[in-house]
Amino acid sequence: MLKFKTYLCPDTIEEALEHNKGRANVVLGGTGWLKMGDRSWNTAIDLKHLGLDQIEETDDAFRVGAMVTLRQLEIHPGLDTYTCGAMRESVRHIVGVQFRNCATVGGTLWGRYGFSDVLTCLMVLSADVVLAKGGAVPLTEFAAMKPDDDILTHLVIRKIPLRMAYASFRNTETDLPTLTAAVASVPGGLRAAIGARPARAERVEAEGETALLSAVSNLSYGSNTRGGGDYRRHLAGVLTRRCLEQLRGGEYE
């Protein structure tokens, strides 16, 4: 249950940062995961007055506010086209429409959750997160950082020439994934991101498919109730092949 004593909606990011200095204070995302904990917070900081709930598309990039919901990501036509449907595919299995209308991009990324479909999908893009204090940080770097008292305000996806695909495996529909995979073909080679290992998503790059599959296999895989490490390693190869097959528009040989 989510417990807090005071609720604030700052009008500026500076005000939000000031309140977020307190270790007993928390910035609210969609609160879906936050409420699963048993911690009592002093102050809940809601960013809803900061105009962070829009996806802006320019010729060069998508600028996604931290309060944009996963449902907005799912149905945005520009993102759908640019990611070859991968963004929608990565989000549509997450619980239900009602949940995705609540969960936010900022909350999802800030948590750096191992099981995150969204993080896996975004990792193969050329994406930065914008931190109020830290400025723009590559998403791959941000994913490895520890949470601090900064505030994530935007996700910026730079438009580079790209084709991509996304695949995940769940034991039961709408459950957390057993494994997630995204593959992108970019100038100079291929990128793959594998998440729910069960550790958070990690990206590997290679010039060709064989080298990419080898790099995916060499990632570390662990065990939990959803699957064993060896099983996940095998599954990672399968999902990566399926993504490569999609990129090639035909059967994988």
Add this chain to the structure above:
Amino acid sequence: MILKLSLNGRPISADIPADQSLLDFLRAQGCYSVKRGCETSNCGLCTVWLDGAPVLSCNMPAVRAMGRSVTTLEGVRAQAEEFGGYLADQGGDQCGFCNPGLIMNVLAMERELTDPTEADIDEYLAGNLCRCTGFVSQKRAILAWLKRGDKE
């Protein structure tokens, strides 16, 4: 703190604890159609509309609805009763506990999607769990409901 919002078209002002969930607030306002199910944001029983979009009321602090419009089943009673008839006709209404959340999401889906396929319906309603029907009879009722205009 004082929460002001529109509930089923009526302006409401109430003094609530800062961390009260929207689910608890709505039930305290007499909206008993809003059911407490899993409380882990998975089952869809507590579905209401926030500014017309379906959300999980167990998942949201009530203060986040400040100045916004909340609709529960009580606010769409006539449509809910009509769709409830389709559920009953198809045996999709057994214990009935999941019905309010399902109905709210079906009505939202009808507004949001144009000519949904069965796959679209499955995907949109994936967050509404039912432990009685196995979803088959519910699906028949939804398909019949969506085609009701064809007979008129």
